[in-house]
Amino acid sequence: MNIIIVGAGKVGITIGEQLSSENHNITIIDLNQKKVEEAEEKFDVMGVVGNGASYQVQMEAGVMDAELLIAVTGADELNLLCCLIAKKAGKCQTIARVRNPIYSKEVNFIKRQMGLSVVINPELAAAQEISKLLRLPYAKKVDTFARGRVEMVKFRMHPELHMDGLKVADILSKMKCDVMICGVERLKERKVVIPNGDFILRDGDLVSMMAVPRETAKFFKKMGIPTHQVKSTLIVGGGMIAFYLAKQLLEMRVDVRIIEQNKERCEMLSEELPDATILQGDGTDKEFLLEEGLAHTESLVALTNMDEENLMLALLARKYSEAKLVAKVNRIHFEEVIDDLDIDSIIYPKNLAAEHIVRYTRAMQNSLGSNVETLYKVMDGAAEALEFVIREESHVTNRTLRELSLKDNLLVCYISRFGKLKMARGQDMLKVGDSVIVVTTHKGLNDITDILKY
Structure with missing residues (x-):
């Protein structure tokens, strides 16, 4: 896609880096010539020096051919003006960074009246992330799916847990909890693994586990870890x-x-x-x-x-x-x-904003009617956790997961059908209307069919 980013600050550069790595054509606009030149040198992007709210500057940046404009300058009002001009000049979709608490209660009105596709607030997203961590203080990171009904919790293996040397399957059978271990970071070896049941865990590993909140709490309680939120x-x-x-x-x-x-x-x-x-x-x-x-x-x-x-x-x-x-x-x-x-x-607040925008661009690109609803960079960016909504029949529907030729290092974790959540098993089928949660080390999945090898 042709994407214009207005603002070459921390958030703008992080978004540009991420979208450029996903093979989009990126143009960055900023008044600061040095920042524009640094972005051009560091990433595969085009640069335009000027005011992003100027019609002429946007035309120079190619707004007529752009599919998306993202305004992330330090001024909310300037971001909204950039988006308004882009809608009138190029008819592209628009995303604005709006940070001021004054506008937080008016986001839906602003989106509706100005035709914005998305409004992002990195500071609010960071606060929400921290509040989740303080609700689950034993977790290093918490990501949520299915509108909060499924969570992916990252925690460190400590010696006092007495789990060193145990297989994943042994731990799960021992705890008798409906949880799925879907990722392991072995820091000493600098490697990331999507484990199977035979994978052996070691002290010091960072383990990512997916479950419904009730089962998460049950699992950690059995491990002897306090599960109450901070007071x-x-x-x-x-x-x-x-x-x-x-x-x-x-x-x-x-x-x-x-x-x-x-x-x-x-x-x-x-x-x-x-x-x-x-x-x-x-x-x-x-x-x-x-x-x-x-x-x-x-x-x-x-x-x-x-x-x-x-x-x-x-x-x-x-x-x-x-x-x-x-x-x-x-x-x-x-x-x-x-x-x-x-x-x-x-x-990392800037990364939260980038994830939000990458999720939106993936949804814009879907080819067979399966939108990326949720996307997180997990395990220090070495893997992705995605939630797809299947809207049309395809090569993955109406066949059991066991029959599908799934990519290596990819795990189908949960299926939501008619509002009911189910941990995915080999005999389960994917159907139109399902919401499907996937964890993989493969980057750039846009469509549910991308989980297949061929």
């Missing part, structure tokens, strides 16, 4: 993610304390979040953190504007607290180093 949290940094997160946690009846240095921001947060405790101070000051309850809080979320600061804060907290630790990272690309740190969960 308190200390948030360092009072930016947009902190605001959205605090609102969600307060609704979950979590005690929320936010540390922010800027006085004006503290006053705004106090007005907007009357049930939260807002503390003005330096969140990197160890003594201040200890005074404000670091040793007793059940979770710490580091959301400052500096990646290094967030990581160091989480590591500091590990020395003084048993809290669930979450750190936000925007710029650093040393995932293999970060994975080795003793930090429970890392959140």
